[in-house]
Amino acid sequence: MKIQYTNNQSLKKLNLIPYFETEESIVFNEIKLSKSVFSGKKDSLHLLEMDENLFLFVGLGKEPDYKIIKTTFRRLSAKQILHFKEEAKLFLSADFSNENVEAIISGLWLGTYQLGHYKKDKKQHPLENDDFDFEINSALEVKNTVIKGLKIAKAQLETYHLVDLPPNKITPKHLADWAMQTGKNYGIEVTVIGAEQAYILGLNAFVSVGKGSANESQFIIMDYHPTNAKKHIGLVGKGITFDTGGLNIKTAGMVHMKCDMAGGAAVLGSMLLIADLQLPYRVTAIVPACENSVDANSFLPSDVIGSYSGHSIEIIDTDAEGRLILADGLAYLIKNYNPETVIDIATLTGSSVATFGYECGALFSKNDKLLKQLQKSGDITGERLWPLPLWDVYKSDIESEIADVKNYSGKPVAGAISAAKFLEFFTENHVSWAHLDIAGVSFVDDEFAKTKHASAFGVHLITNFIENL
Structure with missing residues (x-):
């Protein structure tokens, strides 16, 4: 694909013309549209053919946010694919901010994604073709914004693949190899610790979860360390590449459990994007990657069991395994790297889904400034978060009589909170730690596929948060 930038009014084949509803009249070149025909209302389209040119007017509504614009253009790219042939031109008036343009470009390229990875007759989206001409006519200088929008889309598309591909493809080893290759491409130092070395190091909770699988667990560490970094951020992502529930085997919904590494994928995608944007912050990420399977060694x-922190853990439920690998990931990160801020992200509990449905992720932090910054980034990017409490009254839910802590309360209530309290136990009371439970927003039903699929929730959120520290 070739991108060109112009400010002339020459027309070519498919012409994309977005409008806000607040504009008084729709006038483009010699075309005049009455309000009754096209007003710029959200989700409206008007297609006009004239002199071998297609004019596609795109309505954005009165005050669309980033997510609305991004979704509108993803929908356009995905569902108007027949109009994308060999060339297209995007017209942007002076009314469009940099954020608007970024959302448009990102949305267009996300719309190229198709789930049929293994279909024999899968066809490439025209925008992905090297010889496709995409021209941008803008009243303002937008080149850097367009490049950024493409980089955001690239990181999210990579994350889609990691989550949507099947578990016989996305094994812990595959995630480790992906991290190694990405590190080489973007200047990120990558270390991978296998199961045997992890046992020697005392990552016993992590090792325990993967014992029942034929696929060796991989403890992945990515360290992006630019010169003169302003701050040091630590990320931990849950990388359960498939979750049977272990011996507490799942009785429903197991077919979707390839998505149980979506938190880890979000961290990997974030690292790609952070390095691609060359953000001036040190970011150390850990993705403990395991398969929670069943055999004689489970x-x-x-x-x-033991843990890297030295604390003992009573196993109440083997299906509460994600918090075990996160516990070792958090403890290892804090002890060996000591970042100023720590964020973990995981598809952790059905309880968070029961609380918020599929609208936002659950946010836990005792640091008000961190909590508000994460919420703000979520609102900006359309990856919204809402806080739940970490009150110490919930500590009793994870108290064990035989060990230092137990991994599951056994209660049918407050599951997301007790899981967060379990993780907090392994943070050594870090003053700037947040936990994001994204179980309801990482693998979704929406207009872009007939089955559940990845959302890449967290990639843009985390990057925006770091970018605006």
């Missing part, structure tokens, strides 16, 4: 309910 860890058992009522086992007491």
Whole structure:
């Protein structure tokens, strides 16, 4: 694909012309549209053919946010694909901000994604073709904004692939190889610790979860360390590449459990984007990657296992495994790297889905400034978060009589909160730590596929948060 930038009014084939509803009249070159025909209302389209040119007027509504604009253009790219042939031209008036343009470009390229990875007759989207001409006519200088929008889309598309591809493809080793290759491409130092070395290092909670799988667990560390970095941020993402539930085997919904590494994928995608944008911050990320499977070596309910922090853990439920690998990831990150701020992200509990449905992720932090910054980034990017409490009254839910802590309360209530309290136990009371439970927003039903699929929730959110520290 070739991108050109012009400010002339020459027309070519498909012409994309977005409008806000607030504009008094729709006039483009010699075309005049009455309000009754096209007003710029949100989700409206008007297609006009004239002199071998297609004019596609795109309505954005009165005050569209980033997510609305991004979704509108993703929909356009995905569902108007027949109009994208060999060339297209995007017209942007002076009314469009840099954020608007970024959302438009990102949305257009996200619309190229198709789920049929293994279909024999899968066809490439025209925008992906090297010889496709995409021209941008703008009243303002937008080149850097367009480049940024493309980089955001690239990182999210990579994340889509990691989450949507099947578990016999996306194994812990595959995630480790992906991290290694990305590190080489973007100047990120990558270390991968296998199961044997992890055991020697004392990552016992992490090792326990992967014991029942034929696929070796991989403890992935990515360290992006630019010169003169302003601050040091730590990320931990849950990388359960498939979750059977272990011996507490799942009785429903197991077919979707390839998505249980969506938190880890969000961290990997964030690292790609952070390095691609060359943000002036040191970011150290850990993705403990395991498969929670079942065989004679699987860890058992009522086992007491160790952890990297030195604390013992009573296993109440082997399906509460994500918090175990996160516990070791958090403890390892804080002890060995000591970042100023720590954020973990995970598809952790059905309880968060029961609370918020599929509209936002659950946010936990005792640091008000961090909490508000994350919420603000979520609102900006359309990856919204809402806080739940970390009150100490919930500590009793994870108290064990035989060990230092237990991994599951056994109660049908406050599951997301007790899981967050479990993680907090392994943060050594870090003053700037936040936990994001994205179980309801990482693998979604929406207009872009007939089955559940990845949303890449967290990639843009985390990057925007770091970018605006």
